[in-house]
Amino acid sequence: MNLPMDPARPASLTRREVLSLGAMLPLASLAPHGLRAWVPDGPVRCLVVLELEGGNDGLNTVVPTEDPVYARLRPRLGAVRKGSLPVADGFALHGALKSLHRLHRLHGEQRAALVHSVGYPDPDRSHFRSRDIWHAADPRLQRVGASTTGWLGRAADQLAAGGSSVPALAVGSLQVPLALRARSALVPSLERIEDFQLQPVERTQAGRDALAPVLGGGSGDAAGWVGDMAARAAGLGEQLRRSLASYRPAVEYPQTKLGRELQLVAQVVGAGFGTRFFHVSLGGFDTHARQLPAHAALMAQLDGALGAFVADLAAAKALDTTAVLVHSEFGRRTAENQSQGTDHGAAAPVFVLGGGVLPGPHGTPPDLTDLDDGDVRPTTDFRSVYGALLAWAGVDAAAVLGADAPAPLGGLLG
Amino acid sequence: MGVAAEGQVSLLAPWVPSAADPFDLRKAGHLLRRAGFGGSLRQRRELVRSGVDAAVRSLFPAADQPAVDRAQLDAVVSLGDIDRVRSWRVLLALESTAPLRVRMSALWHDHFATSNQKVLDPRAMALQQAMFDEKGLGTFDELLLGVAQDPAMLRWLDNDVNVSGRPNENFARELFELFALGRGTYSEVDVREAARAFTGWHVRDGRFFFAKRLHDDGQKVLFGRSGGFGGEEVVRAVVEREESARHVARCLLECFVHPEPTEEEVGALATCYREQRRHLGDTLAVLLRSQLFFSARAYRSRIRSPADWVVGTVRTLGATAAPTDLSRAMGQLGELWLEPPSVEGWPRERQWLTEATWLLRTNFVADLLAGRRGKFAPAAESLFGNLKRPADRAKAALLMVVDGDASEDGRQALERLAAGPAAAGPDGAAVLLHAACCLPEAQLL
Numbered sequence: 001m002n003l004p005m006d007p008a009r010p011a012s013l014t015r016r017e018v019l020s021l022g023a024m025l026p027l028a029s030l031a032p033h034g035l036r037a038w039v040p041d042g043p044v045r046c047l048v049v050l051e052l053e054g055g056n057d058g059l060n061t062v063v064p065t066e067d068p069v070y071a072r073l074r075p076r077l078g079a080v081r082k083g084s085l086p087v088a089d090g091f092a093l094h095g096a097l098k099s100l101h102r103l104h105r106l107h108g109e110q111r112a113a114l115v116h117s118v119g120y121p122d123p124d125r126s127h128f129r130s131r132d133i134w135h136a137a138d139p140r141l142q143r144v145g146a147s148t149t150g151w152l153g154r155a156a157d158q159l160a161a162g163g164s165s166v167p168a169l170a171v172g173s174l175q176v177p178l179a180l181r182a183r184s185a186l187v188p189s190l191e192r193i194e195d196f197q198l199q200p201v202e203r204t205q206a207g208r209d210a211l212a213p214v215l216g217g218g219s220g221d222a223a224g225w226v227g228d229m230a231a232r233a234a235g236l237g238e239q240l241r242r243s244l245a246s247y248r249p250a251v252e253y254p255q256t257k258l259g260r261e262l263q264l265v266a267q268v269v270g271a272g273f274g275t276r277f278f279h280v281s282l283g284g285f286d287t288h289a290r291q292l293p294a295h296a297a298l299m300a301q302l303d304g305a306l307g308a309f310v311a312d313l314a315a316a317k318a319l320d321t322t323a324v325l326v327h328s329e330f331g332r333r334t335a336e337n338q339s340q341g342t343d344h345g346a347a348a349p350v351f352v353l354g355g356g357v358l359p360g361p362h363g364t365p366p367d368l369t370d371l372d373d374g375d376v377r378p379t380t381d382f383r384s385v386y387g388a389l390l391a392w393a394g395v396d397a398a399a400v401l402g403a404d405a406p407a408p409l410g411g412l413l414g
Numbered sequence: 415m416g417v418a419a420e421g422q423v424s425l426l427a428p429w430v431p432s433a434a435d436p437f438d439l440r441k442a443g444h445l446l447r448r449a450g451f452g453g454s455l456r457q458r459r460e461l462v463r464s465g466v467d468a469a470v471r472s473l474f475p476a477a478d479q480p481a482v483d484r485a486q487l488d489a490v491v492s493l494g495d496i497d498r499v500r501s502w503r504v505l506l507a508l509e510s511t512a513p514l515r516v517r518m519s520a521l522w523h524d525h526f527a528t529s530n531q532k533v534l535d536p537r538a539m540a541l542q543q544a545m546f547d548e549k550g551l552g553t554f555d556e557l558l559l560g561v562a563q564d565p566a567m568l569r570w571l572d573n574d575v576n577v578s579g580r581p582n583e584n585f586a587r588e589l590f591e592l593f594a595l596g597r598g599t600y601s602e603v604d605v606r607e608a609a610r611a612f613t614g615w616h617v618r619d620g621r622f623f624f625a626k627r628l629h630d631d632g633q634k635v636l637f638g639r640s641g642g643f644g645g646e647e648v649v650r651a652v653v654e655r656e657e658s659a660r661h662v663a664r665c666l667l668e669c670f671v672h673p674e675p676t677e678e679e680v681g682a683l684a685t686c687y688r689e690q691r692r693h694l695g696d697t698l699a700v701l702l703r704s705q706l707f708f709s710a711r712a713y714r715s716r717i718r719s720p721a722d723w724v725v726g727t728v729r730t731l732g733a734t735a736a737p738t739d740l741s742r743a744m745g746q747l748g749e750l751w752l753e754p755p756s757v758e759g760w761p762r763e764r765q766w767l768t769e770a771t772w773l774l775r776t777n778f779v780a781d782l783l784a785g786r787r788g789k790f791a792p793a794a795e796s797l798f799g800n801l802k803r804p805a806d807r808a809k810a811a812l813l814m815v816v817d818g819d820a821s822e823d824g825r826q827a828l829e830r831l832a833a834g835p836a837a838a839g840p841d842g843a844a845v846l847l848h849a850a851c852c853l854p855e856a857q858l859l
Contacts, residue, residue, distance in 0.1 A: 053756075126591060128758050143597070175748055175761045176768055188769040195746075196770055199777040201784045201844045202836070210836035210845070211852055217824035218854030222714060226767065226854035230776075233769035283755070284531075288572045288584055338580035339572065 045393040046269055048262075048278045048324045049152065049179065051134075052302070054286030055127065057295060058331035058348025058376065059366070061097070062114055066090040069368035073335045077291060077342070087114070089365060096299035099307025103353060111310060111319070112353045113412065115385055116363035119347030119378025123330060127286070127344070131329040135178035137383055137401050144178060151386055152277040153182030154400045155393075159276060160185035166236065168277035169268060172261035180279050188236060190264065193244055197237040208234070244268070250315035251308050258282050258305040266312045269322060276393065285328060289339035302326070310353060320355030323389055323413060327351075327382070333374055334366075346375035350385060356392055356413040363409075384409040425682045426700055429466070429708040437466040443817040444713055447859050448670050449473045449702055450513025451725045454732035455814050470702050474551075474695065475512035481548040487540065496536040497738060500751050503543060504737040504744075507725045514698070518550035519543060520721060520751075521669050526561050526593060527754035528570045537620060538566040539752050551695035554662055554687075555653045558594055562649055563615065563622040571757065574616050578630035581609040588757050589652065596664075599657040600637070607634040611643045653692060659684040662692075670701055671712045673763045679706065716859035717763045720747030723775050726859075727851060728782070730815060734791050735782065743778050743787075747771055767857065779851045783844035794843035804832035807846060815850035824853045 057077075064070045065081045067090065083095035093101050103112035120139040124130045132144050137151035149157075156167035160182070170176045170189035180187045190196060200207035215234060218227035247267050253259040258280070265278045282302060287295055306324070313319040331348025347366070364379040371377065383401050387408030390397040397408055431437040442461040446453040450473060453461075461469040475481065490502045503519075510516045523546060530539045542564050549557040561567055562585075568574045571585035586608035590600045614629030615622070634643045636651055643651075652658055663683035667675035675683075683701065690696040701707055718726060724744045728735045744750060748771065754760050781787045783794055797814065801807050808829040812818050820828070828849055831837055837846050850856065 126587070126597070127756070128591075129597070170768075173748070175765055186769075190770055195774055195777070198773060199780055201780045201841050201848050202839070207836060207845070210831055210834060211849055213827040214824060214831060214849045214852045215854075217821045217827055219821040219823070220714075222717065222858055223821065223854040225764070226717070226772075226857045229767060229769060229772050230852065230854060233772045236769055237773055288582065289575050337582065338577075339575040339582060343583065 044276055046276050046322045047389055047393050048265055050324060050326045051281040052285045052328040053281050053283040055330045055332055055344055056285045056328035057342050059334060060295060061094050062349045063092050064090060065092045067368055076340055077336045088361060094299045096296055097303045099303045103310060110357060110359050112351060113357040113360050113362055114349050114351050115380055116349050116365045117347040117376055117379040118350045118382050118385060120381055123346035125344040127329060132178060134329055134382060137386055149183055150179035150181045151400055152179045152279060155390060155395045156182045156185035156187060156277055158395055166275050169275050171264050171278055171280045177279050197241055198234045249312055251311045253308040254304040256301050256305060258301055262305050262309040266309060269318050270316045287341050289341040291341040323354035323356055323392060325352055325389060331376055334368060334371060334376060335374060346372060347378035352412060358411050358414045362412055381406045388412040425706045426686055426704045428703050429705045431466055438462060439817045440819050441708060445469060450517055451507045452729045473514040475515050482544045487544055491537045491540050494536050496530050496752060499536050499540045500741040501737040503751050504741045515547060515551060519546035522546040522550050524759040525665060527757050527759035528566050529753045531753050533566045533569045542566040554692045554694060558653060559649050562645055565617040565620060565622060568617050573612055576613050577628040578613045581613055583609040585612055594652045594661060595657050596661045604636055607636050608648045610634055611648045612645045615645050659688050663687055671706055672715045714858040717767055718857055718859045719766055720744045720749035722859050727779055736788055739787055747774055776852055780848050783848050794847055798843055805829055808832040811846045811850040816853060816855045820853050820855050
């Protein structure tokens with residue numbers, strides 16, 4: 001993205017501008033928590049979590065190309081070895097992961113790392129429970145309740161206490177995923193910038209102002225909750241629109257759902273809006289049947305969007321302050337099924353990208369001769385990966401993950 | 415009979431209107447929103463006049479009314495276009511004379527969530543909806559068997575590749591976890607054995623087909639009992655379990671009463687459901703007439719889904735709108751019918767509403783009223799008749815949109831807006847109705 005050169009139009013709003021903007025908006029005063037204007041004083045570190053929904057096949061993403069057991073377990077799906085891109089220790093990336101491969105091999109300034117066999121003890125093979133466990137960062141979670149929060153939501157709560165108005169953002173989906181569910185922090189979701197503004201019957205500032213007193217009313221639990229939401233929404237729409245007005249991407253993103261969503265993340269990161277945690281997802285990984293072509297297409301979409309995103313951040317000098325985690329709720333059964341697909345499994349590799357990653361290897365590669373009920377044994381707890389990311393981002397990891405969580409994974413980020 | 419049991423009986427006892435708690439516009443609005451997709455002020459007033467018994471009865475399909483209009487279904491299916499199927503469903507929600515049937519089909523579509531993203535067969539998706547129309551108010555036994563033999567479902571959860579010796583557990587697992595029992599009420603062994611029982615339940619020529627040679631007819635152990643079970647036996651064993659009655663009761667309570675039912679409420683409705691021989695229509699006839707349904711606890715305790723917002727607002731305003739456009743608007747708000755995000759169904763309650771979706775919702779209504787989504791008819795002004803005084807117009811807008819029931823702050827804000835310059839222009843009526851739709855109460859179901 002190109003930073004605007006005209007000194008009269010600063011890249012981000014100054015604290016004073018935001019405050020005066022807040023004062024301009026009659027809506028803001030209606031929100032009980034107020035529209036707390038907050039702009040960071042220096043560069044802040046951001047986390048972008050990209051979730052591969054449905055259970056990504058780890059063994060066909062980071063392929064043990066020289067392992068004879070793999071060949072035996074995957075008589076048909078093992079075809080993925082052809083064209084795969086070698087990394088280290090007999091492993092190769094799926095052939096469509098060209099950008100990731102390049103970022104992984106950059107000499108002296110590696111931008112991508114992989115951590116092998118990430119999971120949690122006593123793996124659950126239900127999509128929903130396993131996803132909930134990853135999102136809440138709680139392997140003992142039984143059922144998501146009204147008060148269940150997510151790991152990024154709790155991290156956002158720490159920042160919200162420090163005054164950030166929008167510490168976290170769900171991108172691409174209009175729903176806020178459990179990972180971002182917070183106790184007190186405001187976590188909006190965003191699909192397209194232009195939708196994020198009040199457009200009344202008469203599209204004028206006067207039309208917007210006339211509505212303001214109606215929005216925040218409402219008594220009682222549910223109506224009060226909606227009223228607060230409405231008042232914040234109208235105020236935030238105005239704030240966001242102004243802070244993004246001057247941005248252009250430095251690279252062309254692929255015209256895919258994920259490409260558009262990561263571009264939106266890059267815009268918000270570059271705008272200096274103060275948002276620190278982002279959640280994006282890509283669905284379709286539940287490949288029970290006829291897996292090879294579907295998985296290859298997903299890998300290509302993932303790689304194209306990630307490659308553009310990293311290049312865009314690098315051009316904006318924001319890569320050093322951004323880390324991306326790519327994970328899934330579980331890997332898949334090591335043996336292929338009879339439908340040329342794979343069923344739900346356990347541990348799988350995760351990717352970490354960004355300026356701060358350190359050369360691996362990280363974690364313990366899967367041992368296909370020592371399986372847990374047909375699945376890869378988890379040897380690195382996902383919370384230790386979370387811990388490393390949170391600590392790097394300057395968040396109190398123990399407060400987010402709990403005192404009994406395993407220690408942050410050392411040597412992953414510096 | 416113990417105290418707890420008496421309490422359960424009274425929860426579902428018929429509600430008796432009184433002078434202090436009459437069957438009024440608020441109650442009629444509640445009934446129409448929950449058991450259908452809302453209704454115009456005229457419809458709500460008619461219900462109030464008819465009294466609560468007739469009002470509840472009017473939502474059920476008439477005995478001689480066919481559940482599915484075959485000619486219409488054939489026309490929808492012949493085009494092979496999923497958008498056409500969606501529009502058909504939205505049209506039914508807008509105009510059906512049996513609102514409860516459409517409400518139940520929408521509920522089952524969420525409960526047995528199947529997406530065309532994978533099925534890739536608009537005809538099969540349409541037939542699944544028609545199956546919900548036909549069986550959605552019958553017994554749960556027949557509904558569940560219908561689901562287990564539904565071509566779209568068989569494809570969606572890979573049962574079409576579930577064959578003897580190579581069982582695929584996808585359908586069996588969701589049958590237990592999401593559809594009929596709930597987590598923690600079965601074992602992994604049960605999942606594996608049920609998957610074997612469903613082997614050979616396939617699709618041929620677009621219909622359910624039992625591939626006998628691909629079926630595993632060996633002995634299975636299910637819930638601790640052994641036998642040579644097939645799919646029918648699994649469905650029967652599931653619906654007869656106590657946990658299934660509670661699972662179904664919870665599902666109905668979450669839709670019709672309160673998003674977080676109490677254990678007592680679940681127990682009471684599960685008992686009622688068993689007494690009604692698992693007949694959903696008969697169970698709902700009790701529930702929708704009950705004290706619980708008309709209680710303060712149930713009233714406005716839910717958040718509108720996008721369908722409730724989009725279709726409900728159009729019906730509430732008595733407006734006309736193009737189903738294709740409404741279905742697109744619902745999709746933008748996160749509820750694209752026939753493409754739920756996963757087998758778990760759509761988000762629910764407060765998950766629907768964020769700053770972003772609140773803006774999209776209110777912008778949708780503004781666009782609708784301003785004619786930016788096509789001509790708004792009848793004209794907004796005509797909805798106000800001859801009313802000229804700002805206070806009267808504000809009151810009318812409140813009656814139309816929120817049954818006249820808003821907070822004092824909201825009421826005063828609306829009156830001020832009605833008396834101000836924004837409501838004095840040529841689009842004044844639209845501005846006033848939009849403002850009423852911006853009230854927090856308008857988002858509640």
